[in-house]
Amino acid sequence: MASRVWVVVQLRDGQVSRISWEAVAAAQRLAAVSGAGGGKAEAVVLGSGSAVAAAAADLAKADLAAVHTADHEALRAYTPGGWIGALAPALKEAQPAWVVFPHTYQSVDFVPRLAQTIGAGLLPEVTGFAESGGGLDSLEWTRPILGGKMQAKVRVKGEGTVLVSVQSGAFPADGVVTGGAAPVHPLSSGSADLAGLKPDREILGYEEVAGDQIDLTKADIILAVGRGIGGADKMGPVEELAKALGAEIGASRPVIDNGWLPRDRQIGSSGQTVAPKLYIAAGISGAIQHLVGMKGSTVVVAINKDPGAPIFTVAHYGIVGDLHEILPALTEAVRAAKG
Amino acid sequence: MKPLKIAVCIKQVPNTEARLRVSRDGRWLDEEDLPFVINESDEYALEEGLQLAEKTGGEVVVLSLGPERVKEALRKTLALGAARAVHLSDPAFLGGDALATGRALAAAAERGGFDLVLTGSQSDDVGYGGTGSVLAGWLGWPHVWLVMGVELEESGTSVKVTREMESGVNEISRVALPAVLEIQAGINHPRYASLKGIMAAKKKEIAVQTPADLGLDAGQVGAAGSRLEIVSVAFPQSGAGAQMLDGDAKKAAAALVEKLQKEARVL
Ligand SMILES: Cc1cc2nc3c(=O)[nH]c(=O)nc-3n(C[C@H](O)[C@H](O)[C@H](O)COP(=O)(O)OP(=O)(O)OC[C@H]3O[C@@H](n4cnc5c(N)ncnc54)[C@H](O)[C@@H]3O)c2cc1C
Ligand SMILES: Nc1ncnc2c1ncn2[C@@H]1O[C@H](COP(=O)(O)O)[C@@H](O)[C@H]1O
Numbered sequence: 001m002a003s004r005v006w007v008v009v010q011l012r013d014g015q016v017s018r019i020s021w022e023a024v025a026a027a028q029r030l031a032a033v034s035g036a037g038g039g040k041a042e043a044v045v046l047g048s049g050s051a052v053a054a055a056a057a058d059l060a061k062a063d064l065a066a067v068h069t070a071d072h073e074a075l076r077a078y079t080p081g082g083w084i085g086a087l088a089p090a091l092k093e094a095q096p097a098w099v100v101f102p103h104t105y106q107s108v109d110f111v112p113r114l115a116q117t118i119g120a121g122l123l124p125e126v127t128g129f130a131e132s133g134g135g136l137d138s139l140e141w142t143r144p145i146l147g148g149k150m151q152a153k154v155r156v157k158g159e160g161t162v163l164v165s166v167q168s169g170a171f172p173a174d175g176v177v178t179g180g181a182a183p184v185h186p187l188s189s190g191s192a193d194l195a196g197l198k199p200d201r202e203i204l205g206y207e208e209v210a211g212d213q214i215d216l217t218k219a220d221i222i223l224a225v226g227r228g229i230g231g232a233d234k235m236g237p238v239e240e241l242a243k244a245l246g247a248e249i250g251a252s253r254p255v256i257d258n259g260w261l262p263r264d265r266q267i268g269s270s271g272q273t274v275a276p277k278l279y280i281a282a283g284i285s286g287a288i289q290h291l292v293g294m295k296g297s298t299v300v301v302a303i304n305k306d307p308g309a310p311i312f313t314v315a316h317y318g319i320v321g322d323l324h325e326i327l328p329a330l331t332e333a334v335r336a337a338k339g
Numbered sequence: 340m341k342p343l344k345i346a347v348c349i350k351q352v353p354n355t356e357a358r359l360r361v362s363r364d365g366r367w368l369d370e371e372d373l374p375f376v377i378n379e380s381d382e383y384a385l386e387e388g389l390q391l392a393e394k395t396g397g398e399v400v401v402l403s404l405g406p407e408r409v410k411e412a413l414r415k416t417l418a419l420g421a422a423r424a425v426h427l428s429d430p431a432f433l434g435g436d437a438l439a440t441g442r443a444l445a446a447a448a449e450r451g452g453f454d455l456v457l458t459g460s461q462s463d464d465v466g467y468g469g470t471g472s473v474l475a476g477w478l479g480w481p482h483v484w485l486v487m488g489v490e491l492e493e494s495g496t497s498v499k500v501t502r503e504m505e506s507g508v509n510e511i512s513r514v515a516l517p518a519v520l521e522i523q524a525g526i527n528h529p530r531y532a533s534l535k536g537i538m539a540a541k542k543k544e545i546a547v548q549t550p551a552d553l554g555l556d557a558g559q560v561g562a563a564g565s566r567l568e569i570v571s572v573a574f575p576q577s578g579a580g581a582q583m584l585d586g587d588a589k590k591a592a593a594a595l596v597e598k599l600q601k602e603a604r605v606l
Contacts, residue, residue, distance in 0.1 A: 116438060124467050146463065207508070
């Protein structure tokens with residue numbers, strides 16, 4: 001059973017998170033290639049209390065070979081120590097060929113260390129795979145590099161388990177094959193005991209990031225600026241265009257990190273998620289962490305001096321050029337059109 | 340508060356604002372004439388390290404693995420205030436994935452007697468987001484990824500750490516020292532080098548280490564010690580699907596507004 005495929009899901013508000021279902025879809029596709037377990041993957045869910053059994057029951061409806069659960073008080077709050085402590089012995093025992101994770105901040109926090117702990121390979125943030133010969137060994141994976149400006153095709157060499165995380169949106173959740181009745185049982189950790197789990201950080205609490213006063217999710221039109229704006233002193237023409245459009249101003253993360261706009265204007269995986277009817281991205285390259293926060297917008301306009309910027313791949317309309325010329329020209333055109 | 344001895348790992352990465360070309364073998368970028376910079380989150384890690392060292396009367400030692408050009412980045416960190424630098428410099432170190440690079444850096448960090456190792460959260464080129472956690476694993480120290488705040492605690496034996504989570508929530512935790520903290524961009528405001536700093540940097544040491552110096556086999560690090568192998572790199576299809584509006588700024592702007600009004604009907 002050397003080519004078993006596992007998927008470790010993440011709970012959000014007590015339920016299997018959306019991107020975890022995407023990871024299940026990816027694992028099902030991998031298992032179909034591998035043929036192990038009758039071509040079916042196995043899922044793992046960790047946590048504490050009734051949510052674990054409920055999530056396992058949900059997962060069991062997908063076409064899976066098994067659902068493994070680890071339910072323990074020490075897994076109530078996520079810590080890398082708890083998660084690795086529960087998963088490492090089980091993975092060492094089962095030796096799956098692939099373990100799929102959703103590429104979330106939580107996964108990035110513990111999966112690399114889990115790989116180091118069990119001597120597995122680590123393949124982060126893939127967007128797809130293709131068979132380039134036969135079977136699991138020949139897989140060619142795609143992953144973004146250089147902030148999404150380019151893509152790399154990657155192969156895994158050597159022996160043993162590989163931990164792979166799938167990027168949000170890469171394996172649509174509606175691709176999950178359902179209609180299963182997978183058996184649910186406790187995660188076997190050999191002789192290891194969940195009671196021995198040790199959190200490696202003491203959780204003191206959680207806090208809302210300060211300054212969420214501006215709710216960009218309510219805006220019909222958002223004019224978002226990126227690092228290409230060049231400085232806080234360049235914001236005048238942005239404000240003028242926003243006023244002409246009746247738009248809220250949003251920004252990519254570096255604009256906030258540099259202190260050019262306050263944090264409550266940030267859009268993306270660590271900011272707000274918006275879906276206005278019109279999203280204008282000026283001087284934003286289009287890294288995935290930004291795209292996840294705005295790709296649901298009805299119409300996307302990209303303004304960038306680099307025709308190769310990945311933002312153009314999600315845009316409906318694009319202008320290649322210097323935003324310092326284009327934004328004022330747009331303000332005039334909008335004013336003229338609105339009369 | 341006892342003086343903290345802090346290692347900061349910095350990676351030199353291509354400046355993505357530059358024109359990127361694929362190398363002849365198709366597996367990476369053509370590095371000729373390619374400008375390099377210090378990885379963005381690593382600059383924040385360095386600033387955090389410098390501030391913690393200043394607060395406690397400690398010092399920062401910078402570690403970087405890479406080819407000869409890396410010395411320029413190290414020199415810059417010395418100008419910013421790092422006391423010394425260690426360059427993991429050997430062809431065998433190159434081409435490593437997060438596991439191989441983390442292992443090499445751990446071996447270097449192990450020899451320094453540090454209280455804290457800081458890294459960036461993610462490299463802007465390969466972006467594995469895992470090198471620091473792997474390093475922590477080899478040292479057997481706790482780690483936190485995506486750190487947006489570090490507070491020294493009275494006891495001197497732990498730090499209070501803010502970890503960024505999705506959806507605008509932060510986790511606050513207490514982490515025992517020694518530890519590895521993987522710093523996220525935006526945690527602080529990195530300083531600029533002063534003329535005095537630049538002059539002082541010239542006299543500071545950059546120690547060179549090979550795998551043998553670190554007690555590692557060449558096969559345990561770099562491309563040979565990695566499970567991942569980049570087969571090819573390519574540009575995504577640009578502008579796929581987007582209607583591009585041409586002409587000078589005025590013409591393009593007018594065309595866009597017309598499209599948004601009449602075609603997309605969102606204005
Ligand atoms: C864990 C994590 C979480 C993150 N969360 C977020 C998030 O929530 N939101 C977010 O946005 N990012 C986030 N990031 C950062 C993200 O990876 C990118 O680094 C960031 O989105 C890039 O911002 P940018 O496009 O403004 O800058 P860059 O990538 O530097 O792009 C600047 C763009 O401006 C263009 N440009 C420059 N000058 C001009 C000009 N005069 N006219 C026109 N165009 C010009 C350039 O061609 C370039 O495309 C996160 C990263 C990590 C690791
Ligand atoms: N070659 C290297 N030399 C020094 N530090 C590195 C190197 N590669 C990665 N790092 C550190 O590890 C962090 C995460 O990198 P990565 O795992 O590649 O995303 C970076 O921000 C650096 O701090």
